[in-house]
Amino acid sequence: MSTELSITESAATAAQRHAAQPVRPATLADDEAALAAAQRLAAQFAPEAALRDRERRLPWDELDVFVASGLWAITVPREYGGPGVRNGTLAEVTATIAAADGSLGQIPQNHFYALEVLRVGGSAEQQRFFYGRVLAGERFGNALAEIGQKDFKRRTRLTRDARGWRIDGRKFYCTGALYAHWIPTLVVADEAGQDVTYLAFVPRNSPGVTITDDWDGFGQRVTGSGSVQFDGVRVEPEWVVPFQRSFERPTTIGPLAQILHAAIDLGQARGAFEAALQFVRERSRPWIDAKVERAADDPLAICHFGDLAARLAAAEALVRRAGRFVDAAQAAPDERTVAEASIAVAEARALTTTISLDAGTRLFELAGAAATLDGLGLDRFWRNARTHTLHDPVRWKYHAVGNFYLNDKLPPRHGAL
Incomplete structure (x- = not known):
């Protein structure tokens, strides 16, 4: 059943209050400060993530804390007063928050996307103005996609x-x-x-x-x-x-957008994996044929956890590697560096897509029937991963990667790769 709810009175009131009084962010000095801030916030956001999901409780207060931390300004270049962090840091910050709460990890994705469009195509005056708005605590949303048509033409x-x-x-x-x-x-x-x-x-x-x-x-x-x-x-x-002009030449708008998607999926996978570890250690019963006292000593469960851990580590490594490629392309954008960044990010997205879905599914296989109780909210990891990974089809990531290595075909330049 569709909710089809106009913004409620309470939400409208909250929107007016938050728009009128943006939170003044802290100033984060560097990448290390950004990573530390993300860890602190993740610990703060995680305890009520299931409750927010179950009750569809809009995270106004959490977003104020998020912005106040300074993390929404981390891609503002140093020459404009921001920390200008590396793309691997941006991805790790995103994954850290998404592991705690998938929605909170995704909300700023298009904020950072807009900042990259501004960096690539904005005038110095536009950059100075909008970077200043972000440093003052203002948030960017997005109105990019349209539905109701089979083509991808925009009608707004x-x-x-x-x-x-x-x-x-x-x-x-x-x-x-x-x-x-x-x-x-x-x-x-x-x-x-x-x-x-x-x-x-x-x-x-x-x-x-x-x-x-x-x-x-x-x-x-x-x-x-x-x-x-x-x-x-x-x-x-x-x-x-x-x-449009930003896609008529090689730029990093597409790779930047896609590494954020990869980071969100990576965070979902981490969250599901950690939830499965905790549940199996503390609550699951061992299968009778395992002949062990603890579910954590079940040899087949151990193998499954080993497989997930290895593929999760591989996904993390690919996201870090992709960040370095995007850094290089931002520093010296040309047809080859941007294509290599796009391919590195596509490789990361292929693996983060599959591990996020698999971790969310195997959580229940390993934890057992007790993990399906609705009050626990453990299904949110798979639901969030399944929803977010549909942003664009992973099958085309494999196609782009294969065509690059096999035929030296550079991937298309657009915001969806």
């Missing part, structure tokens, strides 16, 4: 006329928009008879913006991934950043 339009610039259209899968101060929105504008794509940063409280909390997927339940409607929404020219 940016119109320029004597009355100014305005946006009309409807978006879905708008993760984070519900919680955002700004909603980066993919729009098309007519230029000499051709549609050209831009990313428009829209203030979430602008007249004509309607956010509907109608996300009712069985996983990632509190990501706020619902709908945004734009009805004649005014935008200033300085809020509109070139997007």
